[in-house]
Amino acid sequence: MFFLPNAQPDVLDKKRFSFEIELEMNEKIPSPKTVLSYDLGSSFSLYSDVVSYFKSLSTSSGRVLYHEYGKTYEGRPLINLVISSEENIKNIDAIKHKHMQILQETESDQSHLKGQPIFTSFSYNIHGNEASSTEAAMQVAYRMAAAQDEETKEVLKNSIIIMYICINPDGRDRYVYWYKSMKRLKRPSMEPQDIEHMENWPGGRTNHYWFDINRDWVWQVHPEAKGLSHEYQKWLPQVHVDYHEQGYNNNYFTAPGTTPRNQLLPDSYERWSEVFGDANTVQFDKYQINYFTRDRFDFFYPGYGSSYPSVMGAIGMLTEQGGGSAGGRIVQTDDGFHLTLRQRIFDHYTTSIATIKTAVLHREKLLQYSKNALNPANSKSKIKAYFFSDRDVHSNDLVNVLIRNGIKLEQALNDFQISAALDYRSGRISKKVFSKGTYIVTTRQPKHLLINTIMERNLAIEDSVMYDMSTWSAPLAYNLNAYSTMDAFTVETKSIIQEINFKGLVINNEAQYAYVIDWSQRNAPQALAQLWAREYNVRSAFEPFIMGDKPFTAGSLIVLIGRNLHHKDRIDLEIKEIAQNAGVEIIGFNTGRVMTGMDLANGRNVPIKQPKVALLVEPPFSIYTAGQIYFYSIGKRVCQLIVLKLPHFSKVVLQNLEVL
Ligand SMILES: [Zn+2]
Incomplete structure (x- = not known):
């Protein structure tokens, strides 16, 4: 532990981190400061304020489209912006249609690529507590919407920029609310061990159910990834960058990455990732921003935001700014440097702009790269x-x-x-x-x-x-x-062509003896949870058996009507509701006599009671492991769960629990 000097730190250093003040900006377009009422970097922005900014940007600029592609578990809108020249924005549907056509045609004639803009996209803040990138997204969008110089106009004419402004708003707000509650109001703490830099468990990295959305791009279990992939496939960009932060002692990571690589990707992927990485490092050299390449981060797994775009035909890349949840507004690094939020925003802003310009520079070649990558002949x-x-x-x-x-x-x-x-x-x-x-x-x-x-x-x-x-x-x-x-x-x-979601089914709904739910069904645990919730007596088959010509696995659920007479008047209706709500097949039987195996009411088919389950959370337990159990139990409604904080564990009466 050490104590830092008392001098008031300059958290903004606007002279060094000025966001291209030389550009002439359209005064009718609101800057982030005019809407937020503070300079970027002096505070973290609540998601609702970020949304307000992007709404006001799109209403005042013909270059910006605002679109909501989903909602989080906590009800926050998931948003992407589309930015281009006013003329392109007016014709965006036709441009997008032609883009998709060009990408999926297999002939090699390049003449139809002429005049077709390149699609460049960015995903910001998928890890909620790596919060600088959504701040940077506001400055990037403002700059592209308001700059009046000829270079910007040319860039906009030749590109469609898609910005997913914050992939994980629930996690971001969890972090930002925490930070604001711990923020020193007079003078920020630079001491890394101070509470201003020590986020509470589970932190803002994950979504509502403590899942890492940056592993979910392929599987799309959660609405953040599901909405994102659905929207992403409507645009199929040639270049995509996923924005992150790492520990505050690390310098900026930019492409190219390290091994292992997905060897199915086109060979030229590596060369292109160098082209974009070089464009970033040229800027960083100019501004004395420290960085590294070709180390630590590989893109083998396809469920990252840096690698999913690559298997969708783009040059997918990662950036990692030093900072993260411990960064605060300013933090002292292990070599005595004062890393500010303002710099973190500046760095991400700089790579975003460099990427947009580099993509336009290589527009036709990159469109051809995507065409080749998407052509199965290759x-x-x-x-x-x-x-x-x-x-x-x-x-x-x-x-x-x-x-x-x-x-x-x-x-x-x-x-x-x-x-x-x-x-x-x-x-x-x-x-x-x-x-x-x-x-x-x-x-x-x-x-x-x-x-x-x-x-x-x-x-x-x-x-x-x-x-x-x-x-x-x-x-x-x-x-x-x-x-x-x-x-x-x-x-x-x-x-x-459509997802299959089994809606549930009851065979012989007006059975006179029992209902049976085969345990091998995907959603049998949900059905059991609902039977328990309605206070049914349920048994579990001790061994496999066959009724008629239908085999049932060991563990299959048996609801004996004679043991559930308290439901008798409405049992057929309730069993039907349970089948539909859980998405299972339930079979009714008029007899308990089993031809192959034990009879349904055999005592070895034991009654099963709802267990009292508790989940112990907080350090040192893994957020992800807790999240899996939490999501499966509560999110999927499989069982009730008491979530216990570790410091309170000594006060828990363990006799009241059956599973911990
Ligand atoms: Zn991250």
């Missing part, structure tokens, strides 16, 4: 198709991931045979007959990079030192019976 993978069963517990989960990512999916209308199919479970290649209903994903489609990256059994990797995520083969992750082939094949198919 795929480095020899795999022609992936197959997975339509009957596994998690089949629909993978179907929905593929559909959400705009991947064309088909289903076989007949049985068919593949002479050499790789079995995902055994790793062996052999002849295989697939049954009617099997799902088929062919790689002859524009999303082939994403398909191969998430579906391959063993994605090639050149070294094993990873930033974090290292494995995800989707068919294995979802525990599916899956195969791939390099052979051509023919089978009649139908297209699957």
